Amino acid sequence: MGSGALFVAVFLACFVEAVEALTIVLAAGTSRDWRSAITGVLSGVAVLAVVVAALGPSLTLIPLSALRLVVGGLLLIFGLQWLRKAILRASGLKALHDENAIFATELAAAQAAPPDRRGMVGDWYAFTLSFKGVILEGLEVAFIALTFGANQHNIPLAAAAALAAVVVVTVAGIAVRAPLARVPENSLKFVVGVMLTSFGIFWGAEGAGAHWPGADIAVLVVVPAVALFALTLVALLRRINTQPQASLASPQGASS
Amino acid sequence: MTRRISAFAAFWYDFIIGDDWVVAAGVIIALALTYGLSATTAVPTWWVLPAAVLILLPLSLWRVARHSRPGPPSSPHAS
Numbered sequence: 001m002g003s004g005a006l007f008v009a010v011f012l013a014c015f016v017e018a019v020e021a022l023t024i025v026l027a028a029g030t031s032r033d034w035r036s037a038i039t040g041v042l043s044g045v046a047v048l049a050v051v052v053a054a055l056g057p058s059l060t061l062i063p064l065s066a067l068r069l070v071v072g073g074l075l076l077i078f079g080l081q082w083l084r085k086a087i088l089r090a091s092g093l094k095a096l097h098d099e100n101a102i103f104a105t106e107l108a109a110a111q112a113a114p115p116d117r118r119g120m121v122g123d124w125y126a127f128t129l130s131f132k133g134v135i136l137e138g139l140e141v142a143f144i145a146l147t148f149g150a151n152q153h154n155i156p157l158a159a160a161a162a163l164a165a166v167v168v169v170t171v172a173g174i175a176v177r178a179p180l181a182r183v184p185e186n187s188l189k190f191v192v193g194v195m196l197t198s199f200g201i202f203w204g205a206e207g208a209g210a211h212w213p214g215a216d217i218a219v220l221v222v223v224p225a226v227a228l229f230a231l232t233l234v235a236l237l238r239r240i241n242t243q244p245q246a247s248l249a250s251p252q253g254a255s256s
Numbered sequence: 257m258t259r260r261i262s263a264f265a266a267f268w269y270d271f272i273i274g275d276d277w278v279v280a281a282g283v284i285i286a287l288a289l290t291y292g293l294s295a296t297t298a299v300p301t302w303w304v305l306p307a308a309v310l311i312l313l314p315l316s317l318w319r320v321a322r323h324s325r326p327g328p329p330s331s332p333h334a335s
Contacts, residue, residue, distance in 0.1 A: 069287065074272070076283050076305070081274040084316050093321055139271065200283075201305045208287050209294030210301040218302070226309070233317060240321060 006152050007161045009195045013144045014165035016188045017137040020102075022169055023179040024133030027106035032113075032126035039120075040127040044134025052142050052159070059150040065207050071147040072204025078140070079196030083230055086190035091237035103179040144196070151203055194230060198223040276319070282312040 029037035059067065088094035106129070116124040141162060149158030172180055202219045205212065212218035273280045286308035293301045 069291070073283055073287050076309075077272065077274070077280045080279050080283070080309070080313060080316070081276075084276065084279070084313065084320075087313075087317060088320055093317075197309065201309060204283075204287055205290055205302050205305045208290035208301070210290050210304070212302045213300075222306070225306075229310070229313070233314060237317060237321060 033123035040130025069207030076200025083193030
């Protein structure tokens with residue numbers, strides 16, 4: 001896996017999660033109190049930085065085969081989760097991720113909550129909403145960045161990719177001052193799901209003692225194979241999903 | 257206290273296992289099988305995890321599709 005692939009995988013994963021975190025922070029800021037919402041963001045980022053700083057160096061001390069076994073397994077489980085959701089959304093079996101709808105829901109909940117001042121924080125609801133949003137969306141990204149970086153012995157590059165994604169989303173959020181609803185989030189999740197699954201397969205198998213034909217070159221076959229398999233599943237599920245509608249529209253369906 | 261512990265456990269379960277525990281269990285079994293075969297035989301074992309994905313992903317999707325109502329499809333690239 002080259003540095004470019006490492007950067008792209010971490011950047012995309014982080015970008016998607018940052019878009020989701022931005023929606024939550026915008027809802028907290030616009031409906032409640034910007035100062036408390038930003039304090040929540042900074043506190044969340046600080047906690048994530050501590051997690052990365054604590055786990056990063058220790059991950060590099062673990063023997064590579066053990067690291068790849070554990071990390072490969074976790075990446076594969078994560079990747080299959082992402083891919084599963086992306087396939088279900090693409091085939092119409094699950095609602096598409098809609099940042100505008102999520103923003104409206106969060107906004108309504110935030111407006112309905114009573115005001116609550118605690119210590120230095122002017123609005124506790126805005127603070128906790130932002131803090132939890134950043135932590136929950138960021139933890140998975142921190143894990144992806146750390147594990148990809150540790151496997152490639154290049155945690156600084158993975159961290160740079162994650163930081164770049166956060167900066168891009170933050171700048172876009174400040175410019176637009178609205179949820180980034182036009183970001184093709186579901187497509188990005190599909191791509192990230194393919195990459196996590198592929199590298200999970202590759203590293204997991206290596207960590208468990210398997211030898212890939214062609215060594216590292218094998219990953220160049222695994223990634224497109226997983227993508228093709230996932231697209232095939234989308235096509236199959238779409239057909240299954242539309243079949244009952246077709247039968248209902250048919251004369252037999254109408255008469256029965 | 258008990259509520260906090262169960263909330264903490266629920267968070268980590270959701271974070272690692274996710275929506276379908278069968279997938280997580282299948283991955284662990286496939287990794288164990290790869291490890292076991294690699295350690296005890298000279299048989300190539302690189303195919304075990306790809307084969308597991310070939311089974312687990314459609315199985316997990318089928319479990320959802322079976323209980324889902326049909327809806328309008330959308331493009332994975334235009335979404």
